[in-house]
Amino acid sequence: MKGSLWLAWRQQRALVLSGAALLAVALTVAVVSRAGMVSDLASGRFDHCETGPLHCSGADGLPLLLDIGPLQLLGFLNIALPTLIGMFWGAPLLGRDRELGTHRMVLAQGIGRAQWFTGRFALAALGSVAVSGLLALLFTWWWxxxxxxxxxxxxxxxASLSGSGPRTVAAALFGLSVGTLAGLLVRRVMSGMAVTLVVTVAxxxxxxxxxxxxxxVPPHSYVSAGSAPKPLMEDKWSTGNYGLITASGRRDDVMNCAFPSGPELTDCMTRHGYVSRFYEANPSGDYWAFQWTDTALLGGLAAVLVVATVLLLRRRV
Structure with missing residues (x-):
């Protein structure tokens, strides 16, 4: 390892080691907490519980819940990761040398602007992908x-939709790209960190x-007759949009016939001309639709920001 890559490692090794330490702590907590969850499930206390949005109750009538608090914290950490990476890894990447003027000394050693940027950004991107990817995998295994x-x-x-999967990696690269461009433009590390915070949080x-x-990712529409139970919600993500459908296809508010099912609902629907009822929700399979959509959007933004940084290097450095 020599040249610009060696210099990049010298400047970023503390961040790389911090990322490794974060992974070690997260892994330790995950192993202990997941073992406790598996033990609780094996005890039989949850055997009578079914899937669905309603809580499962025990013999005392109180909700039965696994201890998912630490898991949720990991999910929210993954959501905050782009901001943390952008502020503490991206903003100083070019901003520190710009602020101190040390980039002139580096470039005077025969290292071109492209090489200076590539070595630094490549190492930071590799570290960001490794940390975010491993944390996302850890969340999935724990969950x-x-x-x-x-x-x-x-x-x-x-915590699960935005704190897991490939979108976590794309978001980390987006945060890094925001911080890198901000550091290049504002020439001050603290100012670059502030800009990164605002942009990534927004x-x-x-x-x-x-x-x-x-x-x-639009929701699916689930339709049923008033004389039959409506399709179970189970693990679907409801939009909260429920209603009734006339023969012409018009959709009205569910409160026009506020009965769960049975003869009362059938009679009300007949009197008002309703032929069926509906609700809108996303099934669990849409998890991947959300994931790949977010990945494409955040990854695309990251690519645009990297290209903008490269194009601005000659003018700003």
């Missing part, structure tokens, strides 16, 4: 015993709003 169960965590919970918030509004 598996409690996945989509009334006593565990459903796929559409924020994009994360917009992604969560898009999830809830089903902007990129």
């Amino acid at each position: 598996e015993p409690a996945a989509d169960r009334s006593y565990g965590m459903f796929w559409y919970d924020t 994009v994360t918030g917009l992604m969560e709003l898009a999830h809830r509004a089903r902007v990129f």
